[in-house]
Amino acid sequence: MSIDWTALGQVTAVSVGVTIAVVVVFALGVLGLARFEGAREDGGGGTSTIGIAQAGLCFLACAAVVAYGIYLIVPQFH
Amino acid sequence: MDHITFLVAVVIVTALAFDFTNGFHDTANAMATSIATGALKPRTAVLISGVLNVVGAFLSTEVAKTISGGIVDDTLVSPGMIFAGLVGAILWNLLTWLVGLPSSSSHALFGGLIGAVWVGAGSHGVHADKVVEKILIPAVASPVVAGVAALIATYLAYKLTARARKDSVTKGFRLGQIASASLVSLAHGTNDAQKTMGVITLTLISAGALGHDAGPPVWVIASAGLAIGLGTYIGGWRIIRTMGKGLTEIQSPQGFAAETASTTVILTSAHLGFALSTTQVASGSILGAGLGRKLAEVRWGIAGRMVAAWLITLPAAALVGGISASAVKHGGNFGTVVVALVGAAVAAGIVLLSRRNPVSAHNVNDHHEVPVRTAAPTSVGTAA
Numbered sequence: 001m002s003i004d005w006t007a008l009g010q011v012t013a014v015s016v017g018v019t020i021a022v023v024v025v026f027a028l029g030v031l032g033l034a035r036f037e038g039a040r041e042d043g044g045g046g047t048s049t050i051g052i053a054q055a056g057l058c059f060l061a062c063a064a065v066v067a068y069g070i071y072l073i074v075p076q077f078h
Numbered sequence: 079m080d081h082i083t084f085l086v087a088v089v090i091v092t093a094l095a096f097d098f099t100n101g102f103h104d105t106a107n108a109m110a111t112s113i114a115t116g117a118l119k120p121r122t123a124v125l126i127s128g129v130l131n132v133v134g135a136f137l138s139t140e141v142a143k144t145i146s147g148g149i150v151d152d153t154l155v156s157p158g159m160i161f162a163g164l165v166g167a168i169l170w171n172l173l174t175w176l177v178g179l180p181s182s183s184s185h186a187l188f189g190g191l192i193g194a195v196w197v198g199a200g201s202h203g204v205h206a207d208k209v210v211e212k213i214l215i216p217a218v219a220s221p222v223v224a225g226v227a228a229l230i231a232t233y234l235a236y237k238l239t240a241r242a243r244k245d246s247v248t249k250g251f252r253l254g255q256i257a258s259a260s261l262v263s264l265a266h267g268t269n270d271a272q273k274t275m276g277v278i279t280l281t282l283i284s285a286g287a288l289g290h291d292a293g294p295p296v297w298v299i300a301s302a303g304l305a306i307g308l309g310t311y312i313g314g315w316r317i318i319r320t321m322g323k324g325l326t327e328i329q330s331p332q333g334f335a336a337e338t339a340s341t342t343v344i345l346t347s348a349h350l351g352f353a354l355s356t357t358q359v360a361s362g363s364i365l366g367a368g369l370g371r372k373l374a375e376v377r378w379g380i381a382g383r384m385v386a387a388w389l390i391t392l393p394a395a396a397l398v399g400g401i402s403a404s405a406v407k408h409g410g411n412f413g414t415v416v417v418a419l420v421g422a423a424v425a426a427g428i429v430l431l432s433r434r435n436p437v438s439a440h441n442v443n444d445h446h447e448v449p450v451r452t453a454a455p456t457s458v459g460t461a462a
Contacts, residue, residue: 007352010346011343011346011350012219015224015346016223018342019343020230023232023234023235024235026254026338027235030239030242030254031239034242034246034247035242037243069341070261072349073137073261074137
């Protein structure tokens, strides 16, 4: 019996790293969205563009990760 | 189709029945947290999950080449043993569903097969070292890894968004949950439907209906995909309640973190060739997400029962599989029919028991417990 500690360690490191990265980036996107919605209600225009840009950028990054996930799931793409 | 004997036909039907229980047992893995946080309506959630499971079944070309991945000696496995193993797996899946416990369908299948082969071919047919390597280690490691990932991610998500508008945050993470839950469903379809396809294909090969190294015929892919999709759509509401409400009260940032953790753990380990249980990964993620939010209550009693169910899944399914295998071995076709009838009767009994206290799309979020007995004895007098 051989336990592949390297592979186990890889799974751990990659899983934890990717999860944290995706959730943090998504949280930043949500933060931008919240800022945009908050500014829109207050009537101010200045921070709202930065907010929506931040949200768009972050969600785009998450979408890229999702696309990569689908690529990994579907064997026809390999 | 001369090669399809009575036994082979029974095995195919039983395999599809297992696939169905696999589907409704595992709906919770992808959708429980989305349903609990209101990201998706219960009916919509199971529909999306069901469709994605069917899609996943068709996408997956890497159909299991071995029945068990080397856990049992495949050359010793007969259709009768496969049948006995499947019966053990189905009954265990139904029993854990009745009490609302998320247990691993893969472990139930492996357990049933181990028991059946042990009795049918002797203990040398079971590879103990493979059991440790392929089942025990991933079973311990994967929920812990998913839990740690979800815990840190949840903590950071709350920390980052602490001062932002509450409703924007909730709404944003709910939208994200739809994507993350869908990915879990798709990954599930590509993994779990192909197990059943593998079982049916190998049975057909052993019966001579298909050539060696033949891939699964289209009808096998279609029926396995539909069985798991239909099971998913019917929805194991009892398990969805336990995972979405029972372990901890889930909010949308936690749900997103948990589903992201589940997806990454499932995908990275599949990529590196680890077989693991989607159920255990998803449960680990939810517990981690519960711990990551301050003041979130984790119900350790339910978590403990869940872990206990994981521990006995394999031996319990093995026991039923072994008993069924001895009936099939000594009773031939007659024994097979008896096992099938007894199995169907027990399954019907479990379904009837669940009717006493049904959990459905309408009341899945109302409570966090899944009682088996009716909780309100006061209504007995008026009913009579």
